[in-house]
Amino acid sequence: MVKMENTEKNKLFNKFTRNFIQTNFSEYDMQNCEIEFLEDKVLDIYMNTLILLINEKRLLGILKGSTSEERYEYFNDVLCGKYIIDEIAKRFPKLVSRSLTQLKNYLLLYRKVEQLFLKDVPKLIQNRFISNQCENFKMEDLQITVSGDFHNGSGVCILFYKGERVIYKGKNNFANQLLIEIFSKLGDEFEESLEFLPRYIDCGDYYWEEYIEHTSIRNSNISASEYYKRFGYLLAVAYLLNISDLHFENILASGDIPKLVDVETIFNLQPYEILSETIADKDLLKRNAESVLLTGLLPLAGSNEVFGGDTSGILGGKFVGEVRVIQNQMRDDISVKRQVVRKTNKSHLPFYISEGEEQYFEVKDYLRELLFGFKKVTSYVENQKNTFLSIIEKYSEKIDVRILFRNTKDYSIVRTLLLSPKYSENDNIIFEKFKNKLVNYQSDELCESEIKQLEQMDIPYFSMKSNSCDVYDLYGNAVWSTYYSPIELIRKKIQNLSVHIIEEQYKLIEFSISSTLRLYNQEALPRINDVEDKSYSDSILYKGVQNIVDRLLGAIYLSNSDQTCNWLTLSINNVDCLELSPMDCTLYGGLSGVALALIESMTLLEEDYRKKVRSVLPYLYNSILKKYEYLTNDSFYMGRMGVLYTLKKLSKEVGKDLDNWVNIEIDNVISRLNIGDTDFLTGISSVIPAIRLENLNKVTFEELSDIYIKQAKEKDNFVFWGNEQSNNVSLAHGNLGIELALVRLIKVLDNSNNKETISTLLKKAINFDNLQRREHGWVDNRNFSHSANWCHGATGVLLSRIDLYNQLKNDKTATISSTDLQQDVIHSLQDIKEVGLNLANFSLCHGVSGNLLTLVHTQNFFDENNIVNNYNLKKFVRENFYKIHLYGLQNGWMCNFNTKYDSYALFTGISGILYATTLYLKNDIKSDVLLPNIVS
Template identity: 25%
Template sequence: MADQAAADFEPALDRLIEPALSGLADGLAAESGLGVYEQRAVLDGAREALTAALLRKVNRLLLLELNAARVTGRLTAADSAGRWAEWLAGTRRPGFWASLDGDYPALARRLRAVIDNRCAAALALARAFAADRAVLAGLPGVGPGDLVEVEFGAGDSHHGGRTVALLRTASGRVVFKPRSVAVDQRLGDLLEVVLAGRSQADRIRVPEVVACDGYGWAEHVGHRYCADDAELSAFYRNIGHWLAVMRLVGGSDLHAENVIAAGPVPVVVDCETLFTPHAKAVPSGRGLANDRAAERVADSVLRTGLLPGRGQALGWRGVDSSAVGALPGQQPAISMPVIIGAGTDEARLGYQMVPAPAAGNHPSPDPVLSRYWSRVVAGFTELTEHLRELDRRGSLAEPLNAFADCPIRVVVRNTETYMELGRMLWHPASLHAESPAVAQAADLMAKHAANACAAPGDAAVIQAEIAELLDGDVPVFGTTPREGRLTGPRGTAFGPVRNLVQAALDRWRTADLELDRQVIQGTLVSAYLNEGWLPDAKPMIASRVTVDRLDQRRRQAAAKLMHGVRDSAIRAEDGSVTWIAPVLNQTGWSLQPLSNDIYAGISGVAVLIAAYLFETEHDRADAVSGLDSLLDDVLRTLRAIEDQDHRQRAQASMALRPDAPGGYVGLGSRIWAWLLLRRLGITESEDGEVLRRAAALAAQLPAAIADDGNFDLFRGMAGAVVPLLRLAEHSGHTQGSDLALAVGDRLTAAAIVDDRGARWGNQQFPDGIGGTAHGATGVGWALARLAAAGAPTGDLAEAAFAFEETLYSAKLAGWIDLRDGEHTAAAWCHGAGGIGVTAADLMTPDDLRSRDILRRAAAATWADGLGWNHTLCHGDFGVWEVMDRALTAGVAPQGVDRAALDAQVLSGLEEFGAVSGLARDAFAPGLLSGVGGVAYQLLRMHPECPLPSVLVPDPGEASPL
């Protein structure tokens, strides 16, 4: 995405670029195949693109020079706007840019490279158009006619300022690609074989192309929304077809801008990254099981880039750039540079949150993926089976071998990495002292290569990459599938010689297609910022509820789930273990090996297995073989993850970003997981390992809290309060309680308090929202528990509950969910479920208000919370928790008793099987969002079970269970 901080400096570039543009005009005039107006179209497009490219490079330097002129008194106009105009006029005088050579000795050379390269690329495009215009008329949507407009810069620049360009003629549009399009032709030929006999109108395709020497032309594909449900269904089936084809040919990097929705047909408009070499994962230090699971995921259908996933790179954290995802309303805002005080002599660089860019990849204005996701899975399955049959017949070899000599691109470092390095290398400090900046960039790239399996670590290759960045280009690596060895910038090369077609075919033939289907199903959750936001499937209410043999059925259902947890584990000979499942981390949902949090991670699985063994020992659960050794491996893995994190932080050359402090995702969750494991009988070593590990996690909290912009219970600092208080109680030391008090001070200072009560804003909802996981009730609960420990936070807790009460609608009989502001929610995370559980936790015998809240919450969850899935977070077993509390307090809805409650959830579980959220068919062992929580609640159904609820982040008192 282009920086947003440039436009006001455009006049400053006039003297810099006009000589080069004049030369370009002369070159265009000498081209006999271009008319005068066509020359003007190329020149205007080049000027616009060159100006934008240069401003992204020099806006920080110009701001620095403006500030220097202001503070040294060189500007004498009467007001700030006048001084700005005075300074800007100075930049247009002869000698301005030359005057910067002393302070920025690298500037002139590097600017000249950018300018000359861009102008040369524009002239080359114009000559290509003039030479090829007759043949271009045959491409769909072009036709005859003069060139009217050229839009350069559709994508990054490579190889000396060359970019994709969009050309408009008098009769249509055409796309210029500054690379060979032979791979596009061969992919089109492969589709003809694979989809023979299918209608051309609604099957997957690539644009028609014209191949030339080192470049090509492509049909411009216009975006069109689907007309009806039938077209939408066909579109998502076709996505499944693309997944099958790209799985075969090793396709990657198919992000949102590379796919255009043309009605029911998703058209892949950039397919240069086929036959991507397989790279073995770098050891993580988290155990062999984690590394193998990560490698399996990375080599699955997920690598295509088509499926939803959240970015990890700085500036793009949480952004879903996939071709199927990137949903409107489900993207975080992105921090982009802007000029603050533009038009004054006090202008400075700042940052502004802007929406993530939209593309033409969606078939409807507001896609409801969950409604059509089964079509994606079905499309992948049906075409994969057809491909298998073609392979058995020997019909794939010829169209695949036809790719052997096609130039392809291999992405060894993602664009975001290059963007950040480019910004650093074009910083004024780097322009002033280029050599230290280059050395720093080389060091960062070498470290990146040590942790990114595909990235080159060879010093010569890295220096060539840096040389490209200094010239304003993004480095490109390529090869042919027959050769395999990568060629890079400035004539460099690295990697082994290998037949990439055969390698891709071998991997496809041995692929775990069941894992691929699970990956497709599991990635659905990554498209949404909050799982369960759009429950679109039909409710799963039991058609027949039976109350007989409840305890026997409870035990059988729990044991069945634990068999699933055991059997789905990925284990390794070093004693490590993990699962591949949807995981919620700081950037959103992703399909990966489990993290170490309690919500959906391995800490929660440890608690689950320990709890099941505890209940088995007390004859309240049926024995499941192998759980003892599985728990040992889970704990060994949990220790390895924590130890590796500690090593990385200790060895880092600069401070690493702290983990979140939250009570479900973050440090707080890991603290109370260890404390609950201690209560469940996990034996302390001589050095008091459990408490030592909990204390070590707590020691990271001050930095996490200082860095945290979230205040909620889930990821934010409020979630650490009760785990810290319990740590103090378990350990007898004040470290935990002192930190909890400090969190209380931060929450007090950050509160938004008015006549409605108190709440806490965040990036997505700056005015705050209600609910337990992310809203006022959760923070209020933490403050109330802190007040019970003696802190002066009771009034603020009451104010938080008062705000939540303003959201209650008597008409709708529930609490309004401010995410859309129109509907109530019944789930634990955002609705009545969590509100009821926290009220019950705080309720004292004479607390009539909490009792009334629990009564209303139980009624709301019983009416609206059943049937979406079975999870604790937003499903039937979260409803069970509220109803259990309401029955104990005597405020359950009329006609509901404990047998009816247990029978309802058990019957639904038996009829539909355990279903976890949007990823309905993906097995997820997580405690809050997966089937692990279902098993945990089944244990708690026994009337003598002492296990604490996990719907408040509280492991309980220091005594053993």
């Protein structure tokens, strides 16, 4: 749920909260502490509604007072009684009904926990959970807060009493008992005390848990080493028992011990059958889902989950969140503004005190200890499988396994919408969208239960016995069945544990931590200018080509079941989180790009490598063809046109004839062009240069022109598409790519109004680019610096301006100055030399290879127009290709942080380095992928 920030929360609308409670809870004899507890909840629920109503009344002139503050007081003191309560009940009856359900559930829980605490005070004192000063209980001294999810009237509660705290959990604690026994066994074997869980008092269907404080480490270096070794132990057990959701809020650093303060999902089981386009994809997804990444302790998103940043238990606390800040408090124009913020939480991290300041340890300095701890436990279990399994079997009939069908964040969002004035009365729309997310599964019973629980203002909860295959909701209804029971999967995992699997997980841990640290600290990465060896030799480039091909072939997964293949590739998702997932089939980031790179490289490879490449091409062909059916985008880079371009080439390599089918598919793409967006990377602007426009009819030209005319945003003497503030001089997402489409439309449009309009748009689009021209390159609005990449900045300018020059050089009616275009070419070349070759990335899209391949492609232009000394430019390109390969062979290829898990894609990974180097060595100046090539 989005958090509401408000510094004067208890004062805002205080008359409403008190009147609401008096009106709806008159039958309850409540203590002041209970009233204060409910007032906070009432304000949380009704804040948006009250802000809506006060602003409505302000605009209607109903509020009395000469100032905004006086009118707020009138609303709060006079109207926030029966008047507003009745209006809300009439306009938002479902909101009121749900809020009362939630508030009464909270109150009942409060009273239940209050009574249990009163009853169990002697036990808590006896077990030193609280001190003797709590013996003479006074209710007014007790404060209770509900923490985390709320299920069926129950939730985790933190009790504050006379400066002391204790935790209440309304469930059995068999999972904790299992973990304590396992860690006790490991402790005996390792001769260590391994107390990773808080002490507890078992009371049957509930238990009390010791409150754990975030405390410092005393002996810094020795204790930090111990902490991370123990974290390795914890990580190993979490991996072996399929414990998931161990994010930063569930781990606490208590001195040199990582404490597990919540174990919600032990014996985790993925309830859904893995849906995939090929069997190779399914196998990779399954392997990924069973890895150490599942635990949530490591900073990497799984392929089936997206986090708002790094929420891991070991680094975590860095994530993107949204807060609602209340503005104009105590005024009648009070409002809520949403702010996206990057939050940092450190309470789960170990620290020491130096000169009165908290100094936090960094896992990068103790990675060896972490890995040692992980390997020590897994190696022990690998040799003592029966002993380990015998402990687990004792609990196989006791443990309830929580099953997560959706991210709890999704449930929280829906619950928030059900209490909003805008959506509360239109819940059918919310629930219909909710159901549609599971449209690929037989999920009617599940969705009905989810809706029923959400209507009760609960976070839906489902569970199964660890030795069963049936999933039940809180009401005892069976809603789902799985192929295996959770305990079966644990048995299988432990029985199959091997040295090879342990090493695979070992590498994943190392990769996950090191790659994420580099993601947040790219300045620390080395640059190719650090390479000092000047003994240039083409043999280094050939070795580099062979090395990359070797890495590609070594990492490929082949499925003989359906003759398909894929790679588990590294990427960054839309919330800045690293993830490993199978590749799609696109040219930009998928199998088509890899296929093009391998095909181009074959003539440079030794015979045995050439044979290996040829042996995987049929698998690539089958995979791309199968995946093509699922594409919904038509663009050259992210959709069908690029895949069709690849399939034409690939089909010839595997002895297939696809020409007729490709032509039919291109016609289908053309028929849909009139509904596209103008983006170059993802939209129609990359399709137009890839088709033979002269074969299209005039109506199509006019329709395409209308798209650009309608979506253009004009201002003064310039034009742009999209958002002005974030609009860079960009080939991928800015005017540069769109200009390539416009200039081609101008050439085929007859003398019509559209031709004149498109010509004007082209000129104004270039004006917009010129506005962002600086002494060095063009401003990059993402960081207010200047970039030289294919996607953003000077490299895209160079490609775009040369293309415009070539398209217009024989057009006597052109209004674009060829001299200006040449000046942009020179300016962009200078910027590429200045910043484009000292990047911490070797990729095509935003790295050095893209810049070098661009310079290779543009050599003829420089020759023909005497723009630069071409000998010096060729020497410059040669030296930098050499630096890439010397660095790559010695240190690894810098694509997505140079880890043991590569990005294999053409534009973001090592296939792009292979492709660029191959074309350079073959002296091939074509621009098949830098700019869209004619597909047919």
